[in-house]
Amino acid sequence: MDVVLWGVLPYLVVVTFVGGLVWRYRYDQFGWTTRSSQLYESRLLRIGSPLFHFGLLFVIVGHVVGLLIPEEWTDAVGVTEEMYHAGALGIGTIAGVATLSGIVILIVRRRRTGPVFMATTKNDKLMYAVLTSAIVAGLATTVVAFSQGSDAHNYRESVSVWFRSLFILRPDVEAMASAPVQFHLHVLIGLALFALFPFSRLVHAFTAPLHYLFRPYVVYRSRDRRPTPGASAPRRGWDPVGTRDRDPSTRR
Amino acid sequence: MRVMAQVAMVMNLDKCIGCHTCSVTCKQAWTNRAGVEYVWFNNVETRPGQGYPRRYEDQEQWRGGWTLNRRGRLALRTGGRAKRLLSIFASPVQPELEDYYEPWTYDYETLVDAPLGDDFPVARPKSLITGKDTKVTWSANWDDNLGGTSELGHLDPIVEKVRRESEDKIKFELEKTFMFYLPRICEHCLNPSCMASCPSGAIYKRAEDGIVLVDQDRCRGWRQCITGCPYKKIYFNHKTGKAEKCTFCYPRLEVGLPTVCAETCVGRLRYIGVFLYDADRVTEAASVPDEKDLYEAQLDLMLDPEDPAVIAAAREQGIPADWLDAARRSPVYALAKKYRVALPLHPEYRTMPMVWYVPPLSPVVDLLRDQGHDAEDPGTLFGAIEALRIPIEYLAELFTAGDTEVVSGVLHRLAAMRSYLRGITLDEGADESIPAAVGMTGQAMYAMYRLLAIAKYDERYVIPKAHEERGHELEELGCSLDYDEGPGMYESAAFGEASGRPVPVAVETFHALRQRQTSEGISPAEEMRGRVNLLNWDGVGTPPGLFPHHDAPAGDEGGER
Numbered sequence: 001m002d003v004v005l006w007g008v009l010p011y012l013v014v015v016t017f018v019g020g021l022v023w024r025y026r027y028d029q030f031g032w033t034t035r036s037s038q039l040y041e042s043r044l045l046r047i048g049s050p051l052f053h054f055g056l057l058f059v060i061v062g063h064v065v066g067l068l069i070p071e072e073w074t075d076a077v078g079v080t081e082e083m084y085h086a087g088a089l090g091i092g093t094i095a096g097v098a099t100l101s102g103i104v105i106l107i108v109r110r111r112r113t114g115p116v117f118m119a120t121t122k123n124d125k126l127m128y129a130v131l132t133s134a135i136v137a138g139l140a141t142t143v144v145a146f147s148q149g150s151d152a153h154n155y156r157e158s159v160s161v162w163f164r165s166l167f168i169l170r171p172d173v174e175a176m177a178s179a180p181v182q183f184h185l186h187v188l189i190g191l192a193l194f195a196l197f198p199f200s201r202l203v204h205a206f207t208a209p210l211h212y213l214f215r216p217y218v219v220y221r222s223r224d225r226r227p228t229p230g231a232s233a234p235r236r237g238w239d240p241v242g243t244r245d246r247d248p249s250t251r252r
Numbered sequence: 253m254r255v256m257a258q259v260a261m262v263m264n265l266d267k268c269i270g271c272h273t274c275s276v277t278c279k280q281a282w283t284n285r286a287g288v289e290y291v292w293f294n295n296v297e298t299r300p301g302q303g304y305p306r307r308y309e310d311q312e313q314w315r316g317g318w319t320l321n322r323r324g325r326l327a328l329r330t331g332g333r334a335k336r337l338l339s340i341f342a343s344p345v346q347p348e349l350e351d352y353y354e355p356w357t358y359d360y361e362t363l364v365d366a367p368l369g370d371d372f373p374v375a376r377p378k379s380l381i382t383g384k385d386t387k388v389t390w391s392a393n394w395d396d397n398l399g400g401t402s403e404l405g406h407l408d409p410i411v412e413k414v415r416r417e418s419e420d421k422i423k424f425e426l427e428k429t430f431m432f433y434l435p436r437i438c439e440h441c442l443n444p445s446c447m448a449s450c451p452s453g454a455i456y457k458r459a460e461d462g463i464v465l466v467d468q469d470r471c472r473g474w475r476q477c478i479t480g481c482p483y484k485k486i487y488f489n490h491k492t493g494k495a496e497k498c499t500f501c502y503p504r505l506e507v508g509l510p511t512v513c514a515e516t517c518v519g520r521l522r523y524i525g526v527f528l529y530d531a532d533r534v535t536e537a538a539s540v541p542d543e544k545d546l547y548e549a550q551l552d553l554m555l556d557p558e559d560p561a562v563i564a565a566a567r568e569q570g571i572p573a574d575w576l577d578a579a580r581r582s583p584v585y586a587l588a589k590k591y592r593v594a595l596p597l598h599p600e601y602r603t604m605p606m607v608w609y610v611p612p613l614s615p616v617v618d619l620l621r622d623q624g625h626d627a628e629d630p631g632t633l634f635g636a637i638e639a640l641r642i643p644i645e646y647l648a649e650l651f652t653a654g655d656t657e658v659v660s661g662v663l664h665r666l667a668a669m670r671s672y673l674r675g676i677t678l679d680e681g682a683d684e685s686i687p688a689a690v691g692m693t694g695q696a697m698y699a700m701y702r703l704l705a706i707a708k709y710d711e712r713y714v715i716p717k718a719h720e721e722r723g724h725e726l727e728e729l730g731c732s733l734d735y736d737e738g739p740g741m742y743e744s745a746a747f748g749e750a751s752g753r754p755v756p757v758a759v760e761t762f763h764a765l766r767q768r769q770t771s772e773g774i775s776p777a778e779e780m781r782g783r784v785n786l787l788n789w790d791g792v793g794t795p796p797g798l799f800p801h802h803d804a805p806a807g808d809e810g811g812e813r
C-alpha cells in the first residue's frame with residue numbers, strides 16, 4: 001500500500017500533470033484563461049483575490065524551501081532546528097491563514113453572487129473543493145505542530161527526504177510512510193490537485209505574464225494565419241445568445 | 253522615417269441621424285453570441301450624454317489612456333509595469349456590468365406555450381446573465397435623443413467640465429439645448445494603451461494595415477486592456493473569459509470591402525481610406541507636453557502620399573504600389589489633412605486615435621434657424637460660430653482637448669462650404685470671397701463638397717486589398733491568392749470535384765459579396781462556377797446553380813435573370 005501511494009502514485013500524477021499541460025497548451029489555447037468573474041462582482045473579489053493569491057505565493061515559496069533544501073544545508077549555515085521551525089511555523093501560519101481566508105471569501109462570493117454562481121462550472125466546483133482541502137490539510141499539519149511544541153514531527157526528515165528522492169527515481173517510501181497521518185493526507189490531496197491542475201482554470205498560473213516587464217509596449221504583428229470565424233465551423237465563443245446558455249443542463 | 257500604412261475612418265457627424273443601423277449590423281455580424289450580449293463594437297451616443305459605458309470619458313475615475321509622468325515621459329495612467337503586475341489579481345478600476353447594463357431578452361416562449369386562461373400571457377424580461385426575471389433599468393443608449401437629460405445631463409463628464417470652466421452655462425432648456433450623435437468604434441490607435449496594458453502581449457497591431465486585434469488564443473483574461481483603453485472599446489467576454497474588440501471587419505477589408513458599419517450606414521457618413529504615417533515618431537508625437545498640441549502633432553505624423561521622399565521610403569518598407577496609390581486617393585487623408593475638417597476624438601488620451609470626426613455644424617445651424625435667422629448666410633453663420641460658445645466648447649472638449657480655435661476653424665470651413673454652394677446652386681454664381689475668407693480656393697472647396705455631400709461609394713471607400721506577396725498567408729491556412737478574384741474556386745482537382753484543397757469560405761463569401769455590391773444586378777453565374785452561396789443570395793429570382801442541373805434543354809443555362 002505504501003509503495004502504491006508513495007512510490008507509484010506520485011509518478012502517475014507527474015505524468016498526468018506534465019502530459020495534461022502539454023496537451024492543453026497545444027490543443028486548448030482558447031480555453032486557457034483565468035475566466036475572471038470581475039465583470040459580475042468586484043467588491044469582494046478585490047479583497048479576496050489578492051489575499052488568496054499573495055498568500056499562495058508565500059505558501060509556494062515556503063514549500064519550495066521546506067521540501068527542496070536539505071536539513072544539513074540549513075544546519076551548516078547555523079540555523080538550528082528550533083529556529084527553523086519557529087520561522088516556518090510563523091510565516092507559514094500567516095500565509096496559510098491569508099490564503100485560506102482569501103479562498104473562503106472567494107467561495108462565499110461565488111455562492112452568494114447570482115451571476116458568479118451561474119458562471120461556475122462543475123469543473124470549478126471540484127477544483128475549489130480540492131484546492132480548499134489542500135489548504136486546510138496543510139494548515140492542519142501546522143496546527144498540530146503548534147500544539148505539540150518541540151515534540152512536533154520534523155517533516156524535513158521524512159516528507160522532504162521522500163520528496164527529493166522522487167527526483168532521483170528512487171522513492172524513499174519508508175521515509176514518507178513514517179510521517180504522521182496529517183502529512184499523508186496533505187500530500188495525497190496535493191497530488192490530487194496536481195492531477196487536476198491541467199484540466200482546470202488553474203492553468204492560468206503557468207502563463208503568469210512576467211515577460212510583460214520586458215516587452216515593448218506596442219506589438220506589431222503580420223496578418224494572422226488562422227481561419228477567420230466565418231470560415232470555420234462554429235467554435236466556442238460563438239454560441240447563440242439566449243437564456244438557454246445560462247441553463248446548467250445545457251451548459252458546457 | 254519608418255513609413256507604415258494605417259487603415260482609418262472618418263465620420264461626418266453632420267449627417268448622422270442616430271438610427272443605430274451601424275450598431276445593429278455590427279452586432280449581428282460580430283457580437284451576436286453568448287458572452288458578449290452587452291458588447292457593442294459600434295455604438296452611437298447622443299451628446300450631450302453619458303456615453304457607453306456610463307461616463308467612460310471620466311479618466312479620473314476609469315484611468316484609461318496615457319499621461320505624462322513627472323519626467324515628462326509617456327506613462328500609462330494606471331501606472332508602471334511592476335505596479336500593474338502587482339494589481340493583476342483584481343483589476344482596480346474595471347467597469348462592472350452595472351456600468352454597462354445587464355443584458356436581457358424576453359421570455360417569448362410563454363406567449364406561445366401559456367395554457368388557456370383568463371389573462372393574456374406576457375413575455376417577461378429575463379436577464380441574459382442569470383437567466384432570471386429582471387427589471388430593465390438601463391441600456392447602451394438609455395439617454396438616446398437626450399432622453400432624461402434634464403435629470404441626468406449633468407453626469408456627462410464633458411458637460412461637467414465645460415460647466416466648471418464657464419460657470420454653469422450649459423442649461424438643458426429646450427430652446428437653448430443642442431444635440432448631435434457620436435457613433436464610436438475602436439479607434440485602432442497608433443499608440444494604443446490597450447496594447448500597452450496587456451500583460452500577455454495578446455493585443456497586436458497588424459503591420460500591414462494597422463488594425464488592432466486581440467489574439468484570442470493568447471489572451472489569458474487578465475482584463476488589463478479594459479482599464480487601459482480610454483474609449484472603453486475593449487470588452488470582456490464573460491463566457492469565454494477573453495477580451496474582444498472591434499476588428500475593423502478585417503476579413504472584409506482584406507478583399508477591399510468597407511466595414512459592416514460603414515457599408516450599412518444610412519447617412520453614408522463614413523469614409524475609409526489609408527494613411528501613411530511615420531511610425532518612428534509616434535511616441536514623440538504622443539508625448540508633447542501641451543494637450544492642445546496633440547492634434548497638430550498627430551496631424552504631423554500623417555505623411556503626404558504625393559511627396560517623392562515619402563513614396564521612396566514607403567517603397568523601401570515594402571508598401572505595395574496599389575497601397576500607395578490608395579493613399580494618394582485616400583478620402584481620410586483629404587478630410588483630415590488636406591481640408592483639415594476631420595478631428596481625432598479625445599486626442600488628450602494620447603493614444604493617437606485613427607477614427608476621425610468632422611464636427612457637426614448642425615448645433616449652430618439649428619439654433620440659428622430656430623431663432624429665425626438665415627442659416628446659410630455666411631455672415632450670420634460666422635458670427636454665430638463665434639457667439640455660440642457652448643456648443644463650440646463642448647465640441648472642443650471632444651475633439652481638440654479644449655482648443656476652441658481649431659474647432660471653430662473647422663466649423664468656419666464647413667459654414668463657408670454651405671454658403672458657397674448655396675450661391676452656386678441658386679445660380680447666384682460662385683462667390684470666391686467665401687472660400688478665400690477661410691483660406692481655401694473655390695476649387696478645393698468644391699472638391700470638399702463633393703466628398704462630404706455627394707459622397708460616392710467609391711470615393712468614400714478607397715480600400716486596397718491585402719497582399720499575399722508581402723510574405724504572409726492571407727486569412728486561412730493553405731490559402732493563396734489564387735483566390736484573388738473569386739474564380740479559380742471549385743476548379744476540379746486531380747480526384748474529381750471535391751478533391752484538392754478546400755476553398756476558404758471567407759474568401760468565397762467576401763469576394764462574391766464584393767462582386768454583388770459593386771455591380772448592378774445580381775452576381776453573374778460564372779462567378780461561382782455554377783454554384784450558389786446561399787449566404788449571399790438576395791432572394792431575387794433563381795440564380796443558376798441554385799438547384800442541381802437536370803439534363804435540361806439547352807438555354808436553361810442562363811437562369812431566369
Ligand code: SF4
Nearest residue numbers: 438439441444446481
Ligand atoms: S480605441 Fe481601440 S486601439 Fe485605441 S486603446 Fe482603445 S481598444 Fe486600443
Ligand code: SF4
Nearest residue numbers: 268271272274517519
Ligand atoms: S448608421 Fe450611420 S446614420 Fe445611422 S446611427 Fe450609424 S453612423 Fe449614424
